[in-house]
Amino acid sequence: MGNILSDSMTKTYNVPNFELHERLDSCTVEILPHSFKILFDCVLKMESTFEVILNTQLKQKDPKEAISIAISARALFDMEEEHELFLTEGEEEFVSHQITNENIPLKEGIVAPFVKLSCKLHRRPVASHSAIQMVNNKLLARDPEEKQLFEIILLSTHSAEGGVRIINSVNHYDLEISKFCFLGGKDPAKYLHSEDVKLFLSACETSVCNALKKDIPAALVIQQKSQIKESHLKVAFDGDSVLFSDETDTVFHEKGLDEVIKYEKDMEHVPIGEGPMKKFAMILGEMKKKFSPENDPICTYLVTARSGNKLGIRAIKTLRSWGLKIDEAFFMAGSPKGPLLAHIQPHIFFDDNARNIKGAREYGIPAAFVPCGCE
Numbered sequence: 294m295g296n297i298l299s300d301s302m303t304k305t306y307n308v309p310n311f312e313l314h315e316r317l318d319s320c321t322v323e324i325l326p327h328s329f330k331i332l333f334d335c336v337l338k339m340e341s342t343f344e345v346i347l348n349t350q351l352k353q354k355d356p357k358e359a360i361s362i363a364i365s366a367r368a369l370f371d372m373e374e375e376h377e378l379f380l381t382e383g384e385e386e387f388v389s390h391q392i393t394n395e396n397i398p399l400k401e402g403i404v405a406p407f408v409k410l411s412c413k414l415h416r417r418p419v420a421s422h423s424a425i426q427m428v429n430n431k432l433l434a435r436d437p438e439e440k441q442l443f444e445i446i447l448l449s450t451h452s453a454e455g456g457v458r459i460i461n462s463v464n465h466y467d468l469e470i471s472k473f474c475f476l477g478g479k480d481p482a483k484y485l486h487s488e489d490v491k492l493f494l495s496a497c498e499t500s501v502c503n504a505l506k507k508d509i510p511a512a513l514v515i516q517q518k519s520q521i522k523e524s525h526l527k528v529a530f531d532g533d534s535v536l537f538s539d540e541t542d543t544v545f546h547e548k549g550l551d552e553v554i555k556y557e558k559d560m561e562h563v564p565i566g567e568g569p570m571k572k573f574a575m576i577l578g579e580m581k582k583k584f585s586p587e588n589d590p591i592c593t594y595l596v597t598a599r600s601g602n603k604l605g606i607r608a609i610k611t612l613r614s615w616g617l618k619i620d621e622a623f624f625m626a627g628s629p630k631g632p633l634l635a636h637i638q639p640h641i642f643f644d645d646n647a648r649n650i651k652g653a654r655e656y657g658i659p660a661a662f663v664p665c666g667c668e
């Protein structure tokens with residue numbers, strides 16, 4: 294690519310195995326075999342730019358077929374101290390800190406077990422906590438031509454200037470990241486939409502809300518210690534306002550329990566509306582169909598506050614009408630979900646209720662909050 298600016302306006306990072314891949318404009322970028330060069334003046338001037346860096350260590354997935362999951366850097370890594378520095382001291386200090394510490398790996402965050410790489414088995418005989426890559430491996434073992442594979446995109450709302458530490462950290466932990474996108478302060482929603490992202494996990498509620506408004510399944514994660522070591526990819530969903538729309542929740546809040554029971558009885562044959570996580574659950578459901586039950590690497594759970602006898606029928610009929618098979622459904626009748634989730638040990642649990650999120654976190658379960666009614 295042409296470089297019309299002088300060397301004094303460039304800076305080179307040495308980042309093995311990564312390659313600056315594309316930008317959404319004609320900004321000049323020079324690609325080097327084992328490093329990338331970014332022209333800062335160009336980055337700063339081009340308001341619409343963001344940078345995407347490919348991990349050349351991994352075989353890139355077919356962009357038309359891949360099931361893209363985007364995870365923010367603050368969701369993947371515990372960057373709370375760094376984020377606090379950004380909030381109190383500003384972008385410049387944050388970037389300077391990241392550059393100074395670029396060889397010190399960030400601490401692993403709440404969703405790391407979700408994406409941990411398992412292919413380096415020669416170093417670790419059993420990778421028991423490598424959910425996404427394990428599913429990909431099983432899909433490829435079943436059909437070497439399989440294109441519908443998970444791919445993980447790491448998003449940072451900062452510029453690539455301070456991004457080397459993030460990339461080095463991914464290398465350090467062998468995380469299965471296909472692409473890095475540095476947004477330079479822009480809202481991720483536009484990129485998520487253009488990439489047809491199927492799930493977005495972030496530590497920023499505004500970003501999550503903006504994604505949900507674009508109909509992209511998204512959830513907020515808050516850092517906590519988590520040691521999920523399951524051999525299957527386990528995903529647990531709440532029902533109302535998560536898999537299902539907030540239709541029944543609204544009736545409950547406006548009219549109370551007796552009325553909601555009556556409402557659900559009257560509506561028994563009408564499927565509940567679609568909630569923000571329905572599309573992602575359907576993807577998992579379709580993926581499960583590719584495997585025989587004994588070989589299925591994915592386990593899905595419905596963990597709903599509904600009671601089974603009074604409010605369970607419509608929920609089950611709705612799932613049936615969608616053609617969505619959930620492995621196990623638990624109707625908690627308002628009981629705390631934490632103890633059950635501790636037994637299930639999901640890699641991630643989605644709920645719109647802050648009390649349920651807190652309850653899951655108390656048991657070390659990676660819980661993702663799905664905000665309802667983002668305006």
Ligand SMILES: [Mg+2]
Nearest residue numbers: 531533534645
């Ligand atoms: Mg709910």
